[in-house]
Amino acid sequence: MLFNSLDFAVFLPSVFFLYWFVFNKNLKHQNLLIVVSSYYFYGLWDWRFLFLIFFSTLVDYSIGKSLLNVTNQKKRKGLLLISVFVNLGLLVFFKYYNFFLDNFIATFKFFGHPIDIQGLNIILPVGISFYTFQTMSYTIDVYRKKIEPTDNFITFCAFVSFFPQLVAGPIERASHLLPQFTKKRTLEYDKAVDGMKQILWGLFKKMVIADNCALFANQIFDNSSELNGSTLLLGAVFFAFQIYCDFSGYSDIAIGVARLFGFDLMRNFAFPYFSRDVAEFWRRWHISLSTWFRDYLYIPLGGSRGSNWMKIRNIFIIFLVSGFWHGANWTFLVWGALNAFYFLPLLLSKKNRTNIDIIAQGKFLPSFKDFLAMVFTFFITTIAWVFFRANTIQHAGSYVSGIFSSSLFDMPHFKEINKGFTVILLLLFFIFIEWCGRESQFAIENIGVRWPRIIRWSFYSFLIFCIGMFMATYETPFIYFQF
Amino acid sequence: MKKFIIEIFKFTLFAIIFYIITLLIWESIKYPFLKPNLYCNKGSYGNTFTRLKEAKKINTVDVLILGSSHAYRGFDTRIFNKNNISSFNLGTSSQTPIQTLALLKRYLKTIHPKLIIVEVYPGVLNSDGVESSLDIINNDENDFLSLEMVLKQNNIKTFNTLIFNYYRNFLNLDNSFVEKRIKNDDTYISGGYIEKKIGYYKPKNITKQPIIIDKKQLDAFEDIIYEIKNRNIELVLVYAPISKNLYSSYTNNHYFDGLMMKYSEYYNFNSMIKLNDTIDFDDSNHLNQIGVEKFNNKLIEIIKNRFSKN
Numbered sequence: 001m002l003f004n005s006l007d008f009a010v011f012l013p014s015v016f017f018l019y020w021f022v023f024n025k026n027l028k029h030q031n032l033l034i035v036v037s038s039y040y041f042y043g044l045w046d047w048r049f050l051f052l053i054f055f056s057t058l059v060d061y062s063i064g065k066s067l068l069n070v071t072n073q074k075k076r077k078g079l080l081l082i083s084v085f086v087n088l089g090l091l092v093f094f095k096y097y098n099f100f101l102d103n104f105i106a107t108f109k110f111f112g113h114p115i116d117i118q119g120l121n122i123i124l125p126v127g128i129s130f131y132t133f134q135t136m137s138y139t140i141d142v143y144r145k146k147i148e149p150t151d152n153f154i155t156f157c158a159f160v161s162f163f164p165q166l167v168a169g170p171i172e173r174a175s176h177l178l179p180q181f182t183k184k185r186t187l188e189y190d191k192a193v194d195g196m197k198q199i200l201w202g203l204f205k206k207m208v209i210a211d212n213c214a215l216f217a218n219q220i221f222d223n224s225s226e227l228n229g230s231t232l233l234l235g236a237v238f239f240a241f242q243i244y245c246d247f248s249g250y251s252d253i254a255i256g257v258a259r260l261f262g263f264d265l266m267r268n269f270a271f272p273y274f275s276r277d278v279a280e281f282w283r284r285w286h287i288s289l290s291t292w293f294r295d296y297l298y299i300p301l302g303g304s305r306g307s308n309w310m311k312i313r314n315i316f317i318i319f320l321v322s323g324f325w326h327g328a329n330w331t332f333l334v335w336g337a338l339n340a341f342y343f344l345p346l347l348l349s350k351k352n353r354t355n356i357d358i359i360a361q362g363k364f365l366p367s368f369k370d371f372l373a374m375v376f377t378f379f380i381t382t383i384a385w386v387f388f389r390a391n392t393i394q395h396a397g398s399y400v401s402g403i404f405s406s407s408l409f410d411m412p413h414f415k416e417i418n419k420g421f422t423v424i425l426l427l428l429f430f431i432f433i434e435w436c437g438r439e440s441q442f443a444i445e446n447i448g449v450r451w452p453r454i455i456r457w458s459f460y461s462f463l464i465f466c467i468g469m470f471m472a473t474y475e476t477p478f479i480y481f482q483f
Numbered sequence: 484m485k486k487f488i489i490e491i492f493k494f495t496l497f498a499i500i501f502y503i504i505t506l507l508i509w510e511s512i513k514y515p516f517l518k519p520n521l522y523c524n525k526g527s528y529g530n531t532f533t534r535l536k537e538a539k540k541i542n543t544v545d546v547l548i549l550g551s552s553h554a555y556r557g558f559d560t561r562i563f564n565k566n567n568i569s570s571f572n573l574g575t576s577s578q579t580p581i582q583t584l585a586l587l588k589r590y591l592k593t594i595h596p597k598l599i600i601v602e603v604y605p606g607v608l609n610s611d612g613v614e615s616s617l618d619i620i621n622n623d624e625n626d627f628l629s630l631e632m633v634l635k636q637n638n639i640k641t642f643n644t645l646i647f648n649y650y651r652n653f654l655n656l657d658n659s660f661v662e663k664r665i666k667n668d669d670t671y672i673s674g675g676y677i678e679k680k681i682g683y684y685k686p687k688n689i690t691k692q693p694i695i696i697d698k699k700q701l702d703a704f705e706d707i708i709y710e711i712k713n714r715n716i717e718l719v720l721v722y723a724p725i726s727k728n729l730y731s732s733y734t735n736n737h738y739f740d741g742l743m744m745k746y747s748e749y750y751n752f753n754s755m756i757k758l759n760d761t762i763d764f765d766d767s768n769h770l771n772q773i774g775v776e777k778f779n780n781k782l783i784e785i786i787k788n789r790f791s792k793n
Contacts, residue, residue: 006637020484192487418516457494461501468502469509469520473613473638 550602
């Protein structure tokens with residue numbers, strides 16, 4: 001079930017009604033309702049994969065409980081390794097099996113020993129990269145004695161399968177989300193209204209900006225060999241906004257929906273395209289994954305301590321793993337490596353924490369220096385996105401070299417350029433709103449709070465109108481579902 | 484909680500009113516690319532406006548024809564009249580079963596045919612039907628059946644266009660509209676047929692394709708059969724001739740024939756009469772006037788036989 005579907009428009013109020021009006025007196029019943037509705041929500045994609053979620057849940061729940069009773073350090077480590085092995089095993093099998101096999105075959109062929117092994121027709125379960133990381137974080141935190149394991153299976157099921165964030169995050173930490181399932185929830189008016197606003201903004205980002213950008217990004221990437229440099233650059237910019245609005249739109253809806261049920265999910269995006277350097281960008285982009293890698297991989301590896309070689313090694317490991325997490329393709333690895341190259345000079349010169357505040361905080365316009373830094377950061381991340389979007393490394397290479405050709409200064413030209421003009425207008429409107437709201441949790445959180453109600457409601461209604469007038473008329477799943 | 488529910492309710496009402504008013508204003512924007520999900524164009528394709536206006540004055544006919552452009556370009560009501568069979572052609576552009584059903588329910592209130600011919604074509608049974616819905620919404624008076632049709636379609640463009648046309652219908656803003664009967668090579672003939680200036684088709688290669696039937700369209704098709712049979716009206720399904728190269732591009736024509744035969748008396752004219760792609764066709768989909776006459780004469784034979792038996 002997609003957030004941007006009529007099915008969800010029926011599903012959400014129905015669950016909301018049952019949650020607050022039928023099961024509101026009993027916390028256990030509320031949690032059970034969350035589990036049932038989450039499994040239903042997920043099962044509409046492919047009910048067979050419900051067994052996989054259940055299996056992953058059962059393994060980590062049992063290991064979590066066992067860790068409480070086992071004091072022997074070796075045994076504890078063994079239990080942790082079982083959890084990591086099971087979760088990563090599922091992920092590797094479903095996501096990377098054919099990739100490794102193809103590269104294995106290619107390597108043998110390269111050395112003159114062709115082998116014939118048939119790949120498997122494996123369907124990637126939606127959201128597997130998200131929920132496996134979430135359950136793993138629980139077991140690791142229990143192992144590290146940061147949290148107490150839960151003894152309530154339904155509570156743990158609800159934590160793993162909570163439908164707003166099940167298929168594309170934010171990847172929650174047990175220490176943050178799990179306790180919320182054990183406390184009585186209340187619907188606070190201000191939080192619920194904020195939730196509704198965040199859902200609206202998420203839908204606008206996804207349905208108006210991302211889906212329209214996708215139309216032209218796809219067209220330009222699919223015909224890149226025939227297009228001039230300026231069009232290719234425009235295509236990359238369209239993709240940069242597509243992926244941002246698609247993914248952060250999903251996160252906004254997820255956080256907003258969770259608020260309607262009395263939950264606070266962690267922030268996943270903090271206006272990353274207003275960053276002044278790549279380090280700031282990575283503090284603002286897919287925060288739940290970046291911090292996951294920081295806490296469970298980067299810091300255990302030594303983080304930014306030690307010699308420069310250690311720092312370089314750790315940065316490369318974390319960016320390559322992050323790239324590989326996104327998909328089984330060399331393009332994602334190159335994307336990760338490119339970001340590591342962007343990041344390294346900042347780390348080695350100890351400038352990676354220069355920009356920790358919000359750009360032009362308290363002012364409307366940034367300084368010229370900040371503006372240039374922001375444009376430069378956007379440009380280099382956009383070039384990196386080309387590798388993320390391209391089908392192969394060769395495709396990405398020819399695309400990037402196409403951008404840096406003399407035709408970069410020609411007029412852009414592609415099919416239905418008039419419609420492209422509409423998308424650019426919408427993008428300008430979107431960037432303006434995001435800029436105005438950059439000091440909030442999400443763009444429209446505080447916009448208009450002091451306006452008269454009729455003006456404020458007109459603004460929200462205008463966003464709804466834009467969705468109705470500009471949304472794509474075909475079904476558009478979220479990009480991150482494939483990861 | 485109570486405050487939240489009340490505020491949501493109030494805002495929803497406000498947003499609906501805001502949406503409708505903005506939509507009505509937005510339509511006046513000149514540039515179509517600034518209103519991609521709104522299409523308001525009266526009298527555009529296939530003289531639907533004139534045809535539906537004429538249909539409102541019809542009371543009793545022997546034969547009522549429904550279907551896509553294959554119908555309004557392929558069933559010449561003048562030839563039917565010459566053979567003493569009164570007829571009306573209610574075909575509209577790209578009409579899919581979802582629209583056929585809406586038109587049937589709307590016009591069978593006033594038109595009382597002895598026989599209904601539903602023109603069937605695999606292409607429309609796999610179409611989303613949006614183009615045809617927009618055509619009907621823009622060119623007919625909209626009622627609850629239009630809403631039913633739009634809900635089945637579940638496409639924002641048809642929703643927006645319907646809202647706009649409800650408003651125009653409500654204020655009778657289209658009363659003075661007169662559609663040209665001659666548009667380029669097309670001439671609208673009273674009775675719903677469109678005659679095209681004679682043209683000849685140069686066959687081109689068409690990629691092989693399987694016939695795929697959309698579930699929503701098949702459901703609507705079954706509703707059509709039920710609706711007609713429930714009113715005790717005779718029904719004939721006709722697969723009008725298309726060019727040989729288009730017909731042979733479908734890899735599973737037998738499947739389609741088998742499916743249609745399950746529902747009613749069915750004639751596939753692609754295997755019943757010999758036509759020449761160049762001489763008898765205007766393009767891969769449509770007969771020219773020479774082909775129409777050959778096809779209609781054969782069809783009328785069948786109808787006359789049916790009528791004489793009854």
